[in-house]
Amino acid sequence: MATAAPRGGLLGRVKPLDAILATAEKKSLHRTLGAFQLTMLGIGAVIGTGIFVLTSEAAQKAGPAMMISFVIAGFVCAVAALCYSELASMVPVSGSAYTYTYAVMGEVLAWMVGWALILEYAVGASAVAVGWSGYFVGLLKSWGVIVPEALAVGPSGGGLINLPAVVISLLITGLLILGTKESARFTSALVLVKVVALTAFIILTLPVLNGSHFTPFIPNGWGTYGVVGAAASIFFAYVGFDAVSTAAEETVNPQRNVPIGLIGSLLFCTVFYLLVAAGAIGALGADPVRNAAGAVLAPGSAELTQQCQSIVASGATEPLVCSREALAHVLRSIGYQRLGDLMGVAAFIALPSVVLMMMFGQTRIFFVMARDGLLPERLAAVHPKYKTPHVVTAFTGIVVTLAAAFLPVGQLADYSNSGTLFAFAMVALAVFVLRRQDPSRHRPFRTPAVAIISPLAIIGCIGLYLNLPFIAKMVLVVWGAAGLLVYFGYSRSRSHVGRGILDVPEADSDAPPQPVPPMPGAPTPGYRDA
Template sequence: MFLGRVKPLDAILATAEKKSLHRSLGAFQLTLLGIGAVIGTGIFVLTAEAAQKAGPAMMISFVIAGFVCAVAALCYSELAAMVPVSGSAYTYTYAVMGELLAWMVGWALILEYAVGASAVAVGWSGYFVGLLKSWGINFPTALAVGPSQGGILNLPAVGIALLVTGLLIIGTKESARFTSALVLVKVVALSIFVILTFPVLNGAHFEPFIPNGWGTYGVVGAAASIFFAYVGFDAVSTAAEETINPQRNVPIGLIGSLLFCTVFYLLVAAGAIGAMGADPVRDAAGHVLAPGSAELAAQCKAVVAGGMTEPLTCSKEALAHVLRTIGYERIGDLMGVAAFIALPSVVLMMMFGQTRIFFVMARDGLLPERLSDVHPKFRTPHIVTAFTGIVVTLAAAFLPVGKLADYSNSGTLFAFAMVALAVLILRRKDPSRKRPFRTPAVAIIAPMAIIGCIGLYLFLPTLAKLVLIIWGAVGLLIYFGYSRSRSHVGRGIIEVPELAADAPKSVGVPPMPGAPAPGSDAERD
C-alpha cells in the first residue's frame, strides 16, 4: 500500500549522527535569527493588501497570523530537532506518514517557494518603480504591472528574477556580514518609519475599526494573506541541532522572535493607519474591491486623477508612500532604497529553498534524476535552478503581488498542517524515540496548529484555494503516472541523500545571521 512506503527514520537520522553540528546557539542568537528571517517582504509589500481587506483591523490580522505561526513553529521544531537533515517538511512527512503524503507536501512546498519568490520580486518592483518616480523618472505603467492591473508585464520583476537565477547558477557568495547588514537595514528602516509616523497619528483614521467584517475580505482573510509576512520563522526550527539546550532555547527563540516581529508589525501598521488612514477602496455601489483586481486599479487611478492623494490601499510601495504623504519625501526615498537593497536577498533565499526541495525529491527518484545534476564547474543544481527561474519569472511578469502571496500561502499552510499531524502520529507510533525538543502540551498545540492552518486556508480567496487543489491534482497525476514506479524507496533502494558525493556544495546563498550555511544539515530548505 502506498501509504506504507516510508523512508526509514533510522536511515535518515544516520545523516545527523555522521554529520552532527556543534551546539553553540543560545536563546538570544535564535531570537535574532528568527527576526532576521521573518522581517522583510510581507511588511514592506503586503501592508496595502491587508488594509484593503481589513482596514485598521489589519492589526488584529497580524496577531492572528502570528499566533498560527507560533503553534505551527513549535510542532516544526520537534521534527526539525529529530530529523535535522535536508528536505524540510518533505523529509519529515516521508519518515512518518509515507511517500504519497510526502510527495504532496514536497509538491506544496514547491508552490510555496517558487510563487513566494515571484511575490517578493513583484513587491521589489513596486518599490523600484516608486523610487524612480520620486526621482522624476516615470517608468511606463505598461511595463511596471501585469495585465490584471492595466499593464502588459512587470519588467522590473522579470529582471530581478532572472538576475537571482543567474546568481544561483553561478554560485556567487555574499558574506554573512553583508547579510547581517541587510537585516540591520530592514530593522532600522522600519524603526525610523515608526518614529516618524507616531507623532502625527490621527485617532479618526482608526474608525471604523472593522469596516469589512471578519470574512474572506475582512480581518481573517487579511490574516490569511499576511501569513506570508511571517514565512521564514522555521529558520529557528531547523537550527535546533545547533542549539544549546534546545528544549529550553528553541521555544524561547521561536516565541521571542515571533512576538518581537508581531509587536513590530503592529507598530508599523499603527503608524501607517494613523498617519494617512487605511480605508478600503470601494466601487460606486459601496462594495469592497478585491486586491490586485483590474477594478481596484481603475478606481485608484480615478481617485488620483481627481486630485486626491493616492490611498494607502492603492500603493505598491506602501511604507515609502506614507512617509512621502506626511512630508518626508527624501526619507520615503530611503525607505524605498532599503526595500530595493533588502528584498532581492529574500527572492534568492526562496528560490534556493525551491531548488533544494526539487533536488532532494529528484534524488529520491520521485522527479527525473536529471534535475539533480550538478554543474561541473559551479557545483550548483543548474538544471533545476534554471527551470525554477523560468517559472518564477513568468509568474512575476503577469500576476499581482497579493495574488501571488495568497497562492504561496496555500502551499505553506498545507505543509505546516502536515508537519503538525506528523508530530501527533510519531508521538503515538514511536513514543520512545529520542527528541532533543518536545512540543509542549502537544495534544493541544498540534491540533491548534492544524485547525489554525486549515482555518486560514479556508479564508483565502477562492482562486487561491483552487490553485492548491489544482496544483495537488496535477501532482497526483505526476506521482501515479511517473514517480511511484521510479521511487527509490518503492524499488528497495534506501539511501541517505545528504551523504552522496554529488550533492551540491553551495548554491551561493548567503546564510541568515547566525544560521547554518547553505548546504549544511540544518539549513532552511
C-alpha cells in the same frame, strides 16, 4: 550506515527514519546557540518582505483591523513552529517539511508536501520580485524617471508585463547558477537595513497618528475579505520562522531555548509589525476602496486598479490600499519625501536577497525530490564548472519569472500561502502521528502539550486556508491534483524507496545508494547510481 526496510505509513511507503538519522549523526553540529541567539536568528529570518509589500493588501481587506490580523497570523505561526521544531530537531537534514513527512506519514503525503512547497518557495519568490518592482518603480518616479505603466505592472494592474520583476528574477537565477552565495555578514547587514528602515518608519509616523483613521475599526467584518482573510495574506510576512526550528541541532538545551527563540522572535516581530501598521494607518488611513454599490474590491483586481486611478485623477492623495510601495508612500504623503526615497532604497537593497533565498530553498526541495527518484534525475544534475544544480535552478527561474511578469503581488502571496499552510498542517499532523507510532524515540526537543498544540496548528492552518480568496484555494486544489497525476503517472514507479533503494542524502550524497529489503510485493532491488 543504518538501514531499515521501508514500513507502511499512514498512506504507504515511508522513508526509513533510522537511515535519515544516520546522516544527521555523521554531520552533527556543535551546540552553541542560546535563547538570545535563536531569538535574533528568528527576527532576522522573519522581518522582511511581507511587511514592505503586503500592508496595502491587508488594509484593503481589513482596514485598521489588520492589526488584529497580524496577531492571528503570528499565533498560527507560533503553534506551527513548535510542531516544526520537534521534527527539525529529530530529522536535522535538508528537505524541510518534505523530508519530515516522508519519514513519518509516507511517500504520497511527502510528495504532496513537496509539491505544495513549490507554491511556497517559487511563487513566494515571484511575490517578492513583484514587491521589489513596486518600490523600484516608485523610487525612479520620485527621481523623475517614469517607467511606462505597460512595463511596470501586469495585466490586472493595467499594464502588459512587469519588466523590473522579470529582470530581477532572471538576474538572481543567473547568480544562483553561477554559485554566488550570501555570506553570513552580508545577510546580517541586509537584516539591519530592514530593521533600521522599519524603525525609522515607526519613529516618523507615530507622532502624526490621527485617531480618526482607526474608525470604523473593522469595516469589512471577519471573513475572506475581512480580518481573517487579511491574516491569511499577512501570513506571508511571517514565513521564515522555521530558521529557528531547523537550528535546534545547534542549540544548547533545545527543550528550553527553542521555544524561547521561537515565541520570542515571533512576539517581537508581531509587536514590530503592529507598530508599523499603526503608523501607516494613523498617518494616512486604511479605508478600503469600494465600488459604486459599496462592495469592497478584491486586492490586485482590475476593478480596484481602475477605482484607484479615478481617485488619484480627482486630485486626492493616493490611498494606502492603492500603493505598490506602501511604506515609502506613507512617508512621502506626510512630508518626508527623501526619507520615503530612502525607504525605497532599503527595499531595493534588501528584497532581492529574499528572492534569492526563496529560490535557493525551492531548488533544494527539487534537488532532494529528484535524488529520491520522485522527479527526473536530470533535475539533480550538477554543473561541471559551477558545481550548482543548474538544470533545476534554470527551471525554477523560468517559473518565478513568468509568474512575476504577469500576476499582482497579493495574488502571488495568497498562492504561496496556500502551499505553506498545507505543508505546515502536514508537519503538525506528522508530529502527532509520530508521538503515537514511536513514543520512545529520542527527541532533542519535544513540542509542549502536543495534544493541544498540534491540533491548534492544524486548525489554524486550515482556518487561514479557508479564508484565502477562492482562486487561491483552487490553485492549491488544482496544483495538488496535477501533482497526484505526476506522482502516479511517473514518480511512484521510479521512487527509490518504492524500489527498495535507500538513498541517504547530505554526507553520502556522492555515494551510490545502498539496497534495503523490499516492501511486501515489491521487486527485488539492485544497485544503481543515484
